[in-house]
Amino acid sequence: MADAMKPxxxxxxxVRRLKRYHYAFKRLQQLFTARITAExxxxxxxxFSHHAHLCAEHAAALRQRVGEMREPPLGLEAVxxxxxxxxxxxxxxxxxxxxxxxxxxxxxxxxxxxxxxxxLADTNRLVDQPSVRLCRFALLELEDMLSxxxxxxxxxxxxxxxxxxxxxxxxxxECLVAAGGLGGAQKPSGKTVxxxxxxxxxxxxxxxxxxxxxxxxxxxxxxxxxxxYDEKFPPEPKTLMMFYKRLREVDVPEMMASIxxxxxGKPWGYYRDMTRQLWDEARHAMMGEVGFANLGIDWPRQVxxxxxxxxxxxxxxxxxxxxxxxxxxxxxxxxxxGKRFEWEVGRASHNPLSALFQDYDWADxxxxxxxxxxxxxxxxxxxxxxxxYGDECWSRVLMNWESWREQGLTQHRNWxxxxxxxxxxxxxxxxxxxxxxxxxxxxxxxxxxxxxxGSA
Ligand SMILES: [Fe+2]
Ligand SMILES: [Fe+2]
Numbered sequence: 102m103a104d105a106m107k108p109x110x111x112x113x114x115x116v117r118r119l120k121r122y123h124y125a126f127k128r129l130q131q132l133f134t135a136r137i138t139a140e141x142x143x144x145x146x147x148x149f150s151h152h153a154h155l156c157a158e159h160a161a162a163l164r165q166r167v168g169e170m171r172e173p174p175l176g177l178e179a180v181x182x183x184x185x186x187x188x189x190x191x192x193x194x195x196x197x198x199x200x201x202x203x204x205x206x207x208x209x210x211x212x213x214x215x216x217x218x219x220x221l222a223d224t225n226r227l228v229d230q231p232s233v234r235l236c237r238f239a240l241l242e243l244e245d246m247l248s249x250x251x252x253x254x255x256x257x258x259x260x261x262x263x264x265x266x267x268x269x270x271x272x273x274x275e276c277l278v279a280a281g282g283l284g285g286a287q288k289p290s291g292k293t294v295x296x297x298x299x300x301x302x303x304x305x306x307x308x309x310x311x312x313x314x315x316x317x318x319x320x321x322x323x324x325x326x327x328x329x330y331d332e333k334f335p336p337e338p339k340t341l342m343m344f345y346k347r348l349r350e351v352d353v354p355e356m357m358a359s360i361x362x363x364x365x366g367k368p369w370g371y372y373r374d375m376t377r378q379l380w381d382e383a384r385h386a387m388m389g390e391v392g393f394a395n396l397g398i399d400w401p402r403q404v405x406x407x408x409x410x411x412x413x414x415x416x417x418x419x420x421x422x423x424x425x426x427x428x429x430x431x432x433x434x435x436x437x438x439g440k441r442f443e444w445e446v447g448r449a450s451h452n453p454l455s456a457l458f459q460d461y462d463w464a465d466x467x468x469x470x471x472x473x474x475x476x477x478x479x480x481x482x483x484x485x486x487x488x489x490y491g492d493e494c495w496s497r498v499l500m501n502w503e504s505w506r507e508q509g510l511t512q513h514r515n516w517x518x519x520x521x522x523x524x525x526x527x528x529x530x531x532x533x534x535x536x537x538x539x540x541x542x543x544x545x546x547x548x549x550x551x552x553x554x555g556s557a
Contacts, residue, residue: 107225110225115170115224116167118216121283126163127156129213140310141312142198150358169231182285188208188283190303191276200266221236275290321409337452339446340447343458349410351408352411353386354379355415356414357382381469404516414426444456
């Protein structure tokens with residue numbers, strides 16, 4: 102009774118605060134996404150993909166809630182406070198990974214957490230129960246993000262880095278004080294804040310970067326698809342090729358992040374769906390990683406994961422053209438030779454993990470086809486035109502197989518026999534000479550490249 106009788110927040114005040122949480126989640130979704138491509142650390146690429154998805158979902162839920170509160174026009178695209186805008190702009194512009202994770206996980210996410218806890222403390226839980234529910238769910242996932250963030254910061258940031266960034270971190274605090282807290286529950290300080298990192302507008306870096314576990318990022322020396330679709334090869338070694346194909350999907354979040362970041366002005370449903378797909382693709386990459394780990398394979402040494410696809414698309418095509426290629430490749434994954442085939446290989450292979458991964462990969466792919474229909478296809482007069490455009494864009498992409506070799510960027514080393522031998526040791530079997538001798542690269546099947554090398 103005491104809780105239900107407390108004065109709580111008026112609709113006007115409640116909506117004012119909800120819009121600020123919404124703004125924070127929206128900016129965080131944009132920020133995590135924008136920093137995926139050029140972030141070299143593999144775990145952070147994956148985590149940013151995950152956290153971008155979580156923030157996109159919470160932003161969507163808050164938009165819907167504001168819409169329930171007598172509020173048209175909703176004004177959800179407005180900036181609720183100029184100091185909050187500076188706060189997120191500054192973190193987006195952080196020049197190093199260390200500063201970025203400090204800004205995200207020690208300033209931004211704790212500020213959102215404090216705001217949501219403040220909402221639970223201030224509001225009347227009877228009248229405002231639907232908002233209370235959203236805040237509680239969001240806090241659950243904020244805790245997960247914060248615990249990952251704390252471990253990230255302790256792994257990456259040392260005392261001297263903290264000293265160097267002290268002034269900047271103090272500026273972030275100043276922004277929040279000037280805004281009356283992220284949720285706007287306190288009195289704003291009224292002080293104007295001077296931009297530091299964001300004094301120059303942020304420019305998105307669309308060139309993918311990788312860490313030391315990707316030592317040969319131009320290597321196109323092992324053609325996974327030719328092996329996979331060749332009926333004379335048995336299913337067990339094919340699981341290795343599928344783990345390779347999955348792990349190579351690191352380049353899909355790298356590429357999708359560029360579409361999302363460079364396509365402004367869409368309805369929130371677009372960003373929500375595209376970010377969900379981006380996160381699925383990151384999970385597909387981790388499935389490959391787990392598949393190798395499960396076989397005791399040291400993948401950074403044994404498997405050369407390249408970034409040629411995301412590099413080529415991000416640097417050679419416009420955002421809508423990249424989306425066209427993604428759609429073109431994904432709609433080609435549904436027929437006989439696509440995801441069902443991979444699942445069947447997994448089931449036949451006696452590797453239960455491979456079957457499980459392909460089962461879910463296939464289901465995700467069906468969702469992605471729906472997302473493509475909803476957000477890409479509708480740009481065209483008819484589906485045929487949309488597919489033709491994707492085909493045309495993909496044909497224009499140059500994979501410089503030979504010139505990368507001439508420039509000394511890669512030798513396209515055939516790493517397959519060593520990988521296969523190591524897996525055979527794990528399985529306790531003798532290598533099959535025909536499998537061991539496999540040496541088809543992506544150069545010799547240049548004509549089929551278009552159909553075969555799509556990552557998604
Ligand atoms: Fe995928
Ligand atoms: Fe996909």
